[in-house]
Amino acid sequence: xNALTLWFHRMGSPPTFYAFAERWRPWFLWSGLLxxxxxxxxxxxxxxxDYLQGESYRILYIHVPSAWMGQFVFAVMAVSGFVAxxxxxxxxxxVSLASAPIGATFTAVALAxxxxxxxxxxxxxxxxxARLTSTLILLFLYFGVIGLSRAIEDRRKAARAAALxxxxxxxxxxxxxYSVYWWNTLHQPSSVKLLRGDTTIDPSMLWPLLLMAVATKxxxxxxxxxxxxxxxxxxxxxxxWVRRLAGAPAND
Amino acid sequence: xxxxxxxxALLQHDLTLAWRRRAEAVNPLLFALMVTALFPLALGPEAxxxxxxAGGVAWVTVLLxxxxxxxxxxxxxxxxxxxxxxxxxxxxxxxxxxxxxxxxWLATGLPLTLAAPLLASxxxxxxxxxxxxxxxxxxxxxxVSMVGGTCAALTAAMPRAGILLALLVLPLMVxxxxxxxxxxxxTLTGLSPLPALLWLASGLALALPLTPLACAAAIRISAQ
Amino acid sequence: xxxxxxSMPHWPFVAASYVIFAALIVADLVTTATARRRVLxxxxxxxxxxxRREAT
Numbered sequence: 001x002n003a004l005t006l007w008f009h010r011m012g013s014p015p016t017f018y019a020f021a022e023r024w025r026p027w028f029l030w031s032g033l034l035x036x037x038x039x040x041x042x043x044x045x046x047x048x049x050d051y052l053q054g055e056s057y058r059i060l061y062i063h064v065p066s067a068w069m070g071q072f073v074f075a076v077m078a079v080s081g082f083v084a085x086x087x088x089x090x091x092x093x094x095v096s097l098a099s100a101p102i103g104a105t106f107t108a109v110a111l112a113x114x115x116x117x118x119x120x121x122x123x124x125x126x127x128x129x130a131r132l133t134s135t136l137i138l139l140f141l142y143f144g145v146i147g148l149s150r151a152i153e154d155r156r157k158a159a160r161a162a163a164l165x166x167x168x169x170x171x172x173x174x175x176x177x178y179s180v181y182w183w184n185t186l187h188q189p190s191s192v193k194l195l196r197g198d199t200t201i202d203p204s205m206l207w208p209l210l211l212m213a214v215a216t217k218x219x220x221x222x223x224x225x226x227x228x229x230x231x232x233x234x235x236x237x238x239x240x241w242v243r244r245l246a247g248a249p250a251n252d
Numbered sequence: 253x254x255x256x257x258x259x260x261a262l263l264q265h266d267l268t269l270a271w272r273r274r275a276e277a278v279n280p281l282l283f284a285l286m287v288t289a290l291f292p293l294a295l296g297p298e299a300x301x302x303x304x305x306a307g308g309v310a311w312v313t314v315l316l317x318x319x320x321x322x323x324x325x326x327x328x329x330x331x332x333x334x335x336x337x338x339x340x341x342x343x344x345x346x347x348x349x350x351x352x353x354x355x356x357w358l359a360t361g362l363p364l365t366l367a368a369p370l371l372a373s374x375x376x377x378x379x380x381x382x383x384x385x386x387x388x389x390x391x392x393x394x395x396v397s398m399v400g401g402t403c404a405a406l407t408a409a410m411p412r413a414g415i416l417l418a419l420l421v422l423p424l425m426v427x428x429x430x431x432x433x434x435x436x437x438x439t440l441t442g443l444s445p446l447p448a449l450l451w452l453a454s455g456l457a458l459a460l461p462l463t464p465l466a467c468a469a470a471i472r473i474s475a476q
Numbered sequence: 477x478x479x480x481x482x483s484m485p486h487w488p489f490v491a492a493s494y495v496i497f498a499a500l501i502v503a504d505l506v507t508t509a510t511a512r513r514r515v516l517x518x519x520x521x522x523x524x525x526x527x528r529r530e531a532t
Contacts, residue, residue, distance in 0.1 A: 040494065044490075044494075056486040056489055056490060059490055059493040062493050063493070085469065102504070105500050105504055108500070109496065112493070113493040113497065116489045116492050116496075117489065117493070119489055120484055120486050120489050137423050140423040141423050141424075144419050144423060147416050148406060148407070148416065148420060151410055151416055152409070152410070157473060160473045161406050161470070161473050161474070164406065164469055164470055164473060165406060165420060167466075168399075168424065168466055169423075169424070172424050172427070175455070176424075176427055179426060179430040180426070180430065182430065182431070182451075183430040183434060186434055186437065223504055226508040226509075227508055229512060230515055233512070233516065233519070237515075237522075242519060243523060245516070246516050246520045246523055247523060
């Protein structure tokens with residue numbers, strides 16, 4: 001057995017996973033937060049203003065990484081959901097279920113900042129732009145997964161149902177995005193596309209953006225481990241190791 | 253051929269049941285008619301404006317009418333233990349699920365498709381666009397039944413899933429709506445509806461083998 | 477290419493975005509932390525109750 005499969009098997013044991021999460025959680029949190037503060041300070045004060053969009057483009061340092069995270073987390077949710085359905089691995093169920101609210105939060109941030117960017121740039125908070133529209137539908141897909149998992153009492157059944165819905169959603173996402181682009185070109189005159197001057201980006205603006213993308217992933221790792229810990233505790237509440245954990249007051 | 257005996261029997265059973273309860277089966281049609289009648293009342297009777305939105309209105313109406321009938325697709329069978337029988341029968345679960353989905357389309361999607369010219373004429377849609385609508389619905393409503401049926405299987409164990417089911421199904425239906433209404437729109441503006449119809453057809457080709465598998469997995473989760 | 481000439485200050489929108497982002501991250505931090513603490517507290521409560529019952 002190679003080292004990776006061995007590690008994976010060990011993580012299948014809840015106490016080992018809990019200890020692993022407890023050890024790495026703070027590292028992910030602090031590195032993510034520090035990196036985010038660093039990247040955002042850089043982006044806010046030490047990069048030139050965009051000649052086309054002025055100062056408002058600085059919203060993109062939040063908007064773009066959040067939008068990336070919205071899609072990335074959905075993929076993680078569906079892939080771990082697939083693993084959970086096929087191999088019945090409890091940990092994969094937990095990862096899939098715990099990812100949903102984090103991904104929904106990032107997608108909501110992407111939508112809110114996108115419309116805030118639209119006001120000074122397009123002159124309105126909302127246009128039925130292809131990217132905004134497909135992000136909105138992505139948020140609805142997240143709501144569906146969360147709603148389904150909340151509506152089923154049995155936790156493992158809820159995780160499996162949500163996982164299946166996430167897989168169906170993942171298969172659909174490229175189709176939805178393509179259809180929305182198609183719809184957009186059918187209906188939208190080119191007025192909006194004129195202002196999409198941000199396809200080529202200056203390196204001085206790119207660095208903070210990439211750092212933010214790393215920072216959001218670190219934060220996701222923290223939030224995921226944290227939520228997974230809570231779910232593990234709930235599932236294992238009768239076990240000895242949880243008792244010991246709860247009994248020792250210094251552990252909190 | 254023995255593989256198909258049980259699914260065929262299930263299909264016959266479902267269709268007989270739908271025929272015996274035909275007063276109930278007409279409800280989605282009546283719903284679609286009434287919703288369509290609301291639009292002229294809400295937007296005013298101006299013919300040009302109504303014809304412009306007729307394709308989209310017909311599609312949204314058909315989607316919602318389908319949604320109403322999806323809620324109970326698996327619930328009764330889950331409650332009386334029939335789904336457990338499906339699981340232990342040794343029959344191919346995807347084929348049984350496929351038969352159920354086909355029965356749903358025959359009992360709901362097909363009548364709604366056939367009623368589409370009526371809906372279209374209520375809103376003054378020109379004849380060529382009405383034909384496009386008919387073709388688009390014929391290709392799109394099976395996808396609605398199949399994907400919607402999969403979601404209905406996931407919510408079968410809940411006593412009241414109406415709103416949740418809408419939340420699950422409607423985002424997944426965006427491509428069908430976009431290409432379906434887009435085909436009508438293309439005909440109205442003098443473009444060829446063929447690209448949109450071909451996209452609908454490829455969506456149907458994709459859903460036909462995949463959704464029975466997904467639906468079977470959903471039944472397994474719900475019935476356990 | 478038409479430059480963005482909507483004559484309004486941009487900084488309120490930039491500030492609002494950063495505030496929304498920070499607020500949601502803080503909200504997420506608080507929810508995860510309180511959820512963990514609540515689960516552990518509930519467990520501890522249940523344990524002390526069983527211990528007391530066993531003692532009597």
